[in-house]
Amino acid sequence: MKTSTIQLPGCVLHVCDTGDALADTCFAFEGPEGLVCLEAPAFQPDVDAWKAYLAALGKPILGVLTPYHVGGADQLGETLATARTVAALAPGGAIHGITEGFKEAFHGAFLQPRPIGRVIPEGALSLGGLDFVIRDEGYGFAVELPAARLSATHLFGADCHSLLPSREAIDAALAQCDALEAAGVRLILSTHHLPEGPEAIPAKRAYLLRVKAIAAEAPDAKAFETAVRAAFPTLGAEGYLAMTAAALYR
Numbered sequence: 001m002k003t004s005t006i007q008l009p010g011c012v013l014h015v016c017d018t019g020d021a022l023a024d025t026c027f028a029f030e031g032p033e034g035l036v037c038l039e040a041p042a043f044q045p046d047v048d049a050w051k052a053y054l055a056a057l058g059k060p061i062l063g064v065l066t067p068y069h070v071g072g073a074d075q076l077g078e079t080l081a082t083a084r085t086v087a088a089l090a091p092g093g094a095i096h097g098i099t100e101g102f103k104e105a106f107h108g109a110f111l112q113p114r115p116i117g118r119v120i121p122e123g124a125l126s127l128g129g130l131d132f133v134i135r136d137e138g139y140g141f142a143v144e145l146p147a148a149r150l151s152a153t154h155l156f157g158a159d160c161h162s163l164l165p166s167r168e169a170i171d172a173a174l175a176q177c178d179a180l181e182a183a184g185v186r187l188i189l190s191t192h193h194l195p196e197g198p199e200a201i202p203a204k205r206a207y208l209l210r211v212k213a214i215a216a217e218a219p220d221a222k223a224f225e226t227a228v229r230a231a232f233p234t235l236g237a238e239g240y241l242a243m244t245a246a247a248l249y250r
Contacts, residue, residue: 001041001049006187006195008148011130015195016053018046021106023192023237024069027152028054028061029145032129037064038143038152039191040073042102042110047072062128063118067140068154069191071099071111078117082134082141086116094139138172143189151180152189158200160193160237161228162208165247170212177205192237207232211244221249 006013014028018041026039035054041047054061054076061077070089073079088095095113102110122141125132133144143152153176155162164170180188181201188196210231218224225245229238 001046003053008145008150008187010147011145013148013150013195014054014057016041016046016050017194018043018050020046022102025189025191025193026050026069027189029128029130030057030059031127034060034062034128036062036128036130036132037073037076038189039066039069040064040071040076042069042071043106044072044109044111047075047111051076065132065143066116067137067143067152067191068095070095070113070116074114074117079114080118080120081116082122082136083119084136085140086119088139089113089116137176149184149186150189151183151185151187152191154191155193155240156188156190156196156200156204157193157237158196158203158207159235161232161235161241162204162211162244163240164208164211164244167212167215167248170208170215174205174208174212177201177208207235215248221245224248 001019002017004015012030014030016026018024020043022042024042026041029036041050063078063080064073064076066073066079066081067085087093090096099112103112120134122134122136125134133146135142140154162173186198188200211228214224214227218227225241228241
């Protein structure tokens with residue numbers, strides 16, 4: 001686990017790069033009244049290390065926002081999520097299906113989600129002396145900190161492939177790029193990548209447009225995956241490319 005900090009208007013952002021098998025990243029906003037966590041590590045050793053790091057800051061944890069990564073979060077503090085995440089955690093929901101798969105893949109080491117402690121609505125959320133905005137997104141939610149022109153989402157990363165399970169998901173990702181750019185976002189957080197600046201937006205848009213074009217022409221998953229890899233030979237997270245190919249041509 002590696003940690004770093006970024007000074008933001010009115011708070012300090014603590015970044016936890018777990019380095020785990022899923023490239024998980026989680027965050028904590030240190031505001032005037034305490035800590036607001038965003039997501040949590042998925043494996044117990046990283047939860048323990050992150051808890052120790054946060055405890056050393058000497059401030060209370062006032063809540064843990066859990067848009068997508070719920071497992072392990074309740075060990076940090078009260079978990080907060082929208083009804084959309086709660087539904088995704090239920091049998092048949094997206095998060096439930098993913099975590100069941102991870103439970104098997106990691107032989108039980110992947111921490112399974114517990115019930116959400118507090119369901120929050122979309123819109124303004126004041127916590128720890130910080131003013132966030134919660135927006136439904138995908139099967140979870142996005143978190144914004146307008147004072148810092150910060151937006152936190154699940155997957156971004158200009159230097160890695162995206163998980164795009166449908167043509168509609170590609171269009172939604174393109175719309176997200178447009179929205180981030182229109183909002184003048186200066187810092188993008190995603191839970192499988194280190195923080196990025198606005199220069200990531202045009203790079204991600206170019207990737208998505210090319211992937212969309214390839215998907216319209218490739219006859220099968222193998223051809224699609226080969227063409228995308230040829231177009232972007234240096235991108236990481238090739239597992240997401242394989243998952244995208246399988247989903248698009250299911």
